[in-house]
Amino acid sequence: MPDILSRELTWGLEVRDLVIHKGRTTILSDFTWTHYPGEVAWIVGENGAGKSSLLRVLAGRERAATGTVTHTAPAGRSPAVLYYHPAMGLPDLTTVGAWQAFVDRIYPAESRYPLDPGLVPDSALAHKRVDRLSTGEAKRLALQALLQRAAPFLILDEPFEHLSPPAKQRLASYLSARARDTVIVVATNQEVPADSHGPILSYDGSSLKPIRLPEES
């Protein structure tokens, strides 16, 4: 695996000697990995293998049994890690318009990350209640809010699930473009988009094996 320092990059995600337990089972042992901006890293594996547990640890939302996960941000930026999991949802009793107004209020315009217009919900939905959206629409709305934040780390668990093929394509292209200045890790049980780049790690529930290396290694 390439090292961020040998590539003269001073920031990225660094994992050292990681051991993760899920209950009494060890789902990952002695995993060391470094990922840097440039390409999306894909973690593929079956449902229930433990990808979500691994991603929660990579996102800093859960602690590993042993080992370290370090998020080193570029100078002048906070090491904010955005994390998405399919079980996450939007607050009920609100409308698409009210939700978007909320997102606009929490991020000052100057700190917002530009968003692909194809990921922005249709303005005709503004008065629609969020809890009456289709699963795909609600997911796009959630991802749209998340991706507007200009954080240097983006850890996404099954972001393509329930999305229509065009929306999947848009999201994949957006992530590839954004990976230039963001460390992005995506876990999926689906096929990695055909025109994607970046390392692919296969997870079988106990170890991660590279099945495609970073292009620039």
Added chain:
Amino acid sequence: MRNTLRQAAAVARLELFRTGRAPTTPVAALAFAVILAFGYWLYWRALPPRPEDDRLLAHAFILAAIIGLRFGIASDRALGAESFLIRNLVGPAAYFAGKLAALLTSLLALTAFAVVTGTILSAGDWNHALWYSLASALAVCLFVPILLLVESAMDTRFPGAAAFVLFVVAALAASITIGIEPLTSFLGLTMERLDYKSLLPLAWRAAVAIAITGASYPLWRRRASG
């Protein structure tokens, strides 16, 4: 700090929008108005001398608060919105402060609604409506920390009812242990009807209850996802 305040204000606005659209809000307002209207109807129909110590407004107010007041923390957690919002979109402190600010604003709105409705239904006796609404709002503040406890511990859509039951059980246990008068005095419920100065002990306790709710942030954070 400025960022946290901006985020807390955004959370509070969203929560107030949700409270406005919650089905329990019109039910709470209607319950308050119907009970009060029925009480006044009985009052005006009664032959003089009419009873002066009418606590119906307080009872209707507390019922409306039980139905309508909520932090929204429990429903956020049940929907996975808490883990989505916290750390991804807003900081945990901003989330908590926003929820508390929204709850207090809702309580203020309920108080204003009670004053206006009480004044109308009592044929212009605003002093009566204002005093009872204020006393009720201060009393409701006493179970705000319990409401937070309930929402932190249970995934319920009706946290007010659970908080009220807990409050009553605790009050009953305390009254058996230490007696009713010491308990009434401890809770600051020793006011004189229509005497605003006599609300001061209750106002102090209400302020302490809100401060306790704010200080419970680390306890809530342990339970909160995200």
